[in-house]
Amino acid sequence: MLTSLSIKNYALIDDLQADFNSGFTIITGETGAGKSILLGALSLILGKRADLSSLKDDTQKCIIEAVFDVSNYNLEAVYEQEDLDFEPQTIIRREILPSGKSRAFVNDSPVTVSSLQALGERLIDIHSQHQTMQLTDDAFQFQVIDALAKVEEPLVDYKSQLKSYKSLQKELKKLLDFQTEANKEHEYNSFLLQELIDAKLVVGEFESLEEEYETLDNIEAIKEKIGASHQLLSDEQIGGLAILTEIKTNFSKIASFSQKYKDLYDRIDSNFIELYDIFTEIEASEDALEADPSRLEVVNSRLQLLHNLKKKHLVSEISELLEIQNALDEKVGVTENLDKNIQKLKTEIAKIEKALNALAKTIHTKRNGVIPTLKSQLETLLADLGMPNAQFEITLKEASEFHSNGKDDLQFLFSANKGGAFKALNKAASGGELSRIMLAIKSVLSKYMQLPTIMFDEIDTGVSGEISNKMGVIMKQMSNSMQVFAITHLPQVAAKGDTHLKVYKEDVNQITTTNLIVIKGEDRIVEIAQMLGGLELSSSAIAHAKQLLN
Known part of the structure; x- marks a missing residue:
């Protein structure tokens, strides 16, 4: 207050x-x-x-x-x-x-x-003759019915369920729209995915194949250079190993004379070991080298496939192709599982819809049950307010869709005169009559809810x-x-x-x-008397004022 x-x-x-x-x-x-x-x-x-x-x-x-x-x-x-x-x-x-x-x-x-x-x-509810149009507002009319029907608890449940229902419907529409678009792309995405799967991609493979291709493609030049290097190392007269062996032998004979010679001998020995290891590897490489036109063709074909895939998907690395493959796999999988997800959502929606219908039915029954009481109370009050022939026709019909406050369509019709046609309140009542109707409604509401x-x-x-x-x-x-x-x-x-x-x-x-x-006491008597008879106070006005106050 x-x-x-x-x-x-x-x-x-x-x-x-x-x-x-x-x-x-x-x-x-x-x-x-x-x-x-x-x-x-x-x-x-x-x-x-x-x-x-x-x-x-x-x-x-x-x-x-x-x-x-x-x-x-x-x-x-x-x-x-x-x-x-x-x-x-x-x-x-x-x-x-x-x-x-x-x-x-x-x-x-x-x-x-x-x-x-x-x-x-x-x-605060400020109510004047100019604000009686609220009477024709659908939400206000439901508020009046619901106050008498005491449907607050089922309405709270209904609104909570309706929120979930609308959220799931929105999600379903999103999935259905996605499915429409996904179906258009599904075949193409499946083709792209299969192409990448068939390629059996391996990170680092492209670089390895490039190296093998360069070797196979230049086999003759490689054999020539490795052969010449092998000859230079292995020649008994001027070969690198023969010369280094002779140097090593010379220093082995004088190593015991001085630490300086001993250090030089150790370094020569170390280089000899490394050079001999190089020699054996060159020798092995020379033996292993063999022209293989068929393998060259296989490697070239594989490189071309990988190159084409990278070009097609606008990437430069095999790892990026694998990322695209995973993304396509997910897209194709989602598309293939859409029907299952859509059906699951539809089942959830149907379940909530059933609960909503049950709640709406409860609310409808309670509302319908209080209409005769509301009608009787309003008509009795309006009769006291000088409208003895006022009648209401209040009908509640089950709607075809869910509204924010239930599944009802409410019609609030009024007739001010005996035998008059029932019409909407704003068409059947004058401004003064609407004020009295609003007073009657607020009076009824005050008995059933905290206004x-x-x-x-x-x-x-x-x-x-x-x-x-x-x-x-x-x-x-x-x-x-x-x-x-x-x-x-x-x-x-x-x-x-x-x-x-x-x-x-x-x-x-x-x-x-x-x-x-x-104002109190005599001042209030004077005020009421002036309201009765004007500023010129008469004894009758004073007496009437006292009578009203008593």
Whole structure:
């Protein structure tokens, strides 16, 4: 509930402070006194767009601050969704700076206007004749039915299942689209994959084959050079081994004479061993060398295949070809397993669809069961409000598809006159009738759910006598379970308030300002009497005012 309101530098208000109680609060005042200013300030708290023209003094900032007791509103989830710390005593502040910039705070934490709106709509419901079009809104009509039907628990389950259902359907569509594209490429990808598999690729093979090809292709030149080298080493007269053997023999005879000669001998011996090893390897290579045209052809063919594959796939390494092979293998595998995955998804969707239908049926049955009660309560209330022939025709039909709140199509028709045709509310009722219908609906809702603070803004316009008295009674009854404000010009309604606030204008230093005061006792009797008979107070008006207040 709204516990206090502070307004500074807004419209005709310099500095206004007001505390509010639970129950039924009446706000009265002469036309033009500034009652609409209060509503405008509250609208800013609820997230309405700020306007620089609202500043009374455009050199100073405007500050509007409201304190709410939300301990019984079950709003923790809303606070969490908007990333706010939950506080049972919540302070909402809106500032409009002279620059035109607007700022909003919840419990001193900066928030966006959208967050303010999300929270604000759960705190105050400002209702005027101009806002009765909500009656024709499908979501609002379901809210009315659902409050009586007590379907909150199955609806939570339904919405959770529907979220999964839509997510799986989206995944299925993605798979089906992928399958369509994949099928087009499957044959080509399978061909490419098989081509790479058949090639039996091995990392490093290309380099090895290139080396073998160069050897086979130049076999004669290699044989010639190796043969000449073998001759130079093995010749008995001038061969390298013969010469080095003779040198080694010479130094072996003098090695014992000096460490210097011993070191030289060791180095000569070491070189002899290395040269002999080279000789034996050259000899082996010469023996192994043999022209092999058929092998040359095989190697050349293999190299050409690998070269063509690298060129085809725009890569330079065998390792990259193997990566492409793995990717193609995965693509082909996914394509071949798509049917299996799609069928699995369809089975899951069918299972959730069955659960959704069961929940939707439960919700439908509960909704259908309360329609007669809702119809009876509304028609009884409207009869008290001067509409004795008002009738509702409320039908609930099972829809062919899942909606966000079930599988129902709701039709809310109304007839104001006996024998009149049933039509949509906005076509069958006048503005005044719509106000009374909305009051009746809000009255019924207040019995079945915790409504936010409601402010009725002159919904009794054009109503008088016993009907206005009944409207006051209904609002008073609603205030037993919620905080109710009523801005009114009717004494019959004003007299039923637990608290009476008066909005008035006064001129201070030739500047007009709007103020708000609580009136009690004799002041309240005078206010009611003036509402009855005008500024000229008569004894009968005073007596009537006392009668109404008693």
